[in-house]
Amino acid sequence: MLYANPESAVRALSASWRWPHFAVRELACRCAGRFCSGQYWHDAEFLDALEDMRARAGRPLVLTSGHRCAGWNAAVGGAPLSRHKQIAADIQIAGHSRGALLDAAIEAGFTGLGLGRSFLHVDRRARPARWYYSGSERLWIQ
Ligand SMILES: [Zn+2]
Structure with missing residues (x-):
């Protein structure tokens, strides 16, 4: 479900928020007002998997990107x-x-895995996919 801004999402979800290691603002769009007001896409199963992955990794997961509005996705070169x-x-x-980190993502049920140089992309999709970004492959194959 899409919320127009972090404030409305927090207001609607705080009473039932059950993901102690993650917050709406970490997953909201980071365009900083260029294209949206910080919209947020809520998916409980995604958050469950993220908490599970964090527990398996045994240390904090620092998120560098979560939901992106269409304008921001295009601006950062997203597909x-x-x-x-x-x-x-x-x-x-x-x-x-x-x-x-990759094992933790797989065990937590993420099926879209983008193996980057400095980050690991995770999502949940019906048809599993795994890919590398430019120049990242050698870092992952050992
Ligand atoms: Zn945005």
């Missing part, structure tokens, strides 16, 4: 049908072992 236009997360790799 036209990017899952970020609903909900996906880019997780900073610094502080983690690449292999352990």
Whole structure:
């Protein structure tokens, strides 16, 4: 479900928020008012998987991107049908072992896995997919 801004999402969801390690603002659009008011896409199953992944990784997951409005997705070079236009997360790799972070994502049920140089993209999709970004492949294959 899409909320127009973080305030409306927090107001609607705070009473039932059950994901202690994540907050609406981390997952809301980061265009800083250029294209939207910080809209937020709520997906409880996505958040469940993110909490599960965090527990498996055993340390905090720093999110560098969550939901993106259409304007922001285009501005940052996202694919036209990017899952970020609903909900996906880019997780900073610094502080983690690449292999352990990827294993945690898979075990938590994420099926869209984008293996970047400095981040791991995760989403949930019906047909599993895994891809590399430019220049990232050698970092992941050992
Ligand atoms: Zn935006």
